[in-house]
Amino acid sequence: MSSHGRLGGKVAVVTGSGQGIGRGIARLFAREGAKTVVVDMNEAGAKETAGLIQKDGGEAMALKANVLSAAEVKSVVDQVIGKYGRIDILHNNVGGWQKEAHDTVVDDTEQEWDRLIDLNLKSTFLVTHEVVPHMIKQGGGAIVNTITINAFLTQPGTAAYSAAKAGAFQFTRASALDLAKHNIRVNGIAPGEIETPLWLATYNNLPGSAQVKASVLARIPLGRFGTPEDVAFTALWLASDEARYVTGQIITVDGGITAGVYP
Ligand SMILES: NC(=O)c1ccc[n+]([C@@H]2O[C@H](COP(=O)([O-])OP(=O)(O)OC[C@H]3O[C@@H](n4cnc5c(N)ncnc54)[C@H](O)[C@@H]3O)[C@@H](O)[C@H]2O)c1
Numbered sequence: 231m232s233s234h235g236r237l238g239g240k241v242a243v244v245t246g247s248g249q250g251i252g253r254g255i256a257r258l259f260a261r262e263g264a265k266t267v268v269v270d271m272n273e274a275g276a277k278e279t280a281g282l283i284q285k286d287g288g289e290a291m292a293l294k295a296n297v298l299s300a301a302e303v304k305s306v307v308d309q310v311i312g313k314y315g316r317i318d319i320l321h322n323n324v325g326g327w328q329k330e331a332h333d334t335v336v337d338d339t340e341q342e343w344d345r346l347i348d349l350n351l352k353s354t355f356l357v358t359h360e361v362v363p364h365m366i367k368q369g370g371g372a373i374v375n376t377i378t379i380n381a382f383l384t385q386p387g388t389a390a391y392s393a394a395k396a397g398a399f400q401f402t403r404a405s406a407l408d409l410a411k412h413n414i415r416v417n418g419i420a421p422g423e424i425e426t427p428l429w430l431a432t433y434n435n436l437p438g439s440a441q442v443k444a445s446v447l448a449r450i451p452l453g454r455f456g457t458p459e460d461v462a463f464t465a466l467w468l469a470s471d472e473a474r475y476v477t478g479q480i481i482t483v484d485g486g487i488t489a490g491v492y493p
Contacts, residue, residue, distance in 0.1 A: 235263025236470045241314045243267040243306070245297050245357055246324035248275025250426030251376060253282075254458025255321055255465045260288030262466060264319065267310050271296045297324050297353045300360075307360045316368050319469045320361045322354040323376040325395070326428055329435050331387035343390045350394035354401060358416075362409065370413030374468045375402050376461070377418045379484050399480055406478030415477040417468045422484025423447075424456040451486030451493045 237259055247256040248270030260266040260283040268283070270276040273294035283290035293309060295302040310317055326349055327333060333346065354375055365371030381399040384392040399418060406416040423429070423446055433439045447455065464483050467473055482488055 235261070236466060236472065237319065238263030240264045240318035240469075241267070241310065241316050242319035242321065242469065243269060243310060243317055243357075243361065244321045244323060245269045245353070246376075247279050247321075248272040249279075250428060251421065251424055251458045251461050252321075252323040253279045254462040255323060256290070257283055257286065257288075258459065258462040258466050259319065259321075259469065260290055261286060262470075265289045265291075265314055267306075268292045269295050269297065269306055297357050298348050300356055303356050303360045307364065311364060317361050317364050317371065318368075319372050319374070320357065320365075321374045321376070321465055321469065322357055324353045324357075325350040325376060325378075325398075327388060327391040327432070329428075329432050331432065331436065333388050333390050334386070335389050338390055346390035347394045347397070350391060351397040351401065354398050358405065362412075362414065365409075365414050366412045371415075372469045372473070373405070373409075373414065373416040374465050375416070375418040377402065377420045377480055379420045379422050379482060379488050381420060381480070383488055402480060403478045410477060415468075415473065417473070417476060417478070418480040419461055419464050419468070420480050420482045420484065420488075421461050422456060422482070422487045423450065424458060424461060426458060449487060449493050450484075451489060454485065456483065456485060 242259045242264040244256040246252040247268045256266050256268050268276045268279045276292035280290035280292035293306050295306045377398050378395045380392040381395040402418040436442050461483050
């Protein structure tokens with residue numbers, strides 16, 4: 231284990247890190263010295279991320295778990311505590327939407343509503359609930375939640391997703407207040423358009439996807455889609471001691487989309 235780097239000596243758990251934004255976060259945390267636990271329901275993806283980290287000379291452990299199962303979450307936390315004895319950083323990154331973008335009050339079934347709320351909100355509660363007692367015992371920690379700009383500026387076809395992420399936004403702030411006395415900081419990141427497997431599948435499913443992509447790109451002031459690493463650099467700062475006086479904040483990483491009405 232490296233004691234060097236901006237997260238040297240720390241133990242970090244990143245959920246949903248078998249691909250996409252989570253993988254970018256896990257790789258950067260490990261590069262900056264954290265012993266990084268890659269949690270994903272897709273075991274092959276988790277192992278691939280851990281392998282990439284190890285190839286880079288970092289320390290990683292891959293754990294398969296569905297973070298919507300309280301029992302599986304407990305098992306993950308027990309295994310991490312069993313191996314490392316502590317969890318300094320938790321990044322709740324699991325989330326997602328409908329690839330077909332038909333998430334409206336008309337089209338959503340009750341099951342689809344529950345699925346999206348659970349995936350984007352309850353998942354964050356369940357993992358935080360299980361990890362926080364250990365952070366309290368060890369005297370502190372840092373939690374980062376992946377939210378989205380849809381939490382405050384939404385778009386058609388994302389009703390349950392946007393509602394769930396708005397819930398995650400306020401859960402982040404309320405938890406920051408509850409946990410400050412335990413020296414636990416809780417912050418969020420609101421990404422914009424980040425190229426990941428989920429994002430690509432969504433765009434590729436849309437009719438006229440090339441034109442849709444071009445019109446979205448035209449609304450990004452910095453002139454390009456984001457990468458997982460763009461999000462990871464903000465996560466790194468929030469998770470590190472450099473952000474020691476920052477809690478209850480949601481930082482937008484969107485190339486400027488939400489800065490104004492027009493690009
Ligand atoms: N890509 C974007 O443009 C974008 C924008 C804003 C917010 N986000 C948010 O960023 C996060 C990651 O998005 P992404 O685009 O990288 O998605 P992705 O689908 O490419 O990756 C998500 C990972 O989470 C895992 N996962 C899903 N449900 C799980 C569960 N119940 N238990 C354990 N693992 C689970 C998947 O297997 C996958 O490896 C999500 O919370 C998403 O809402 C993404």
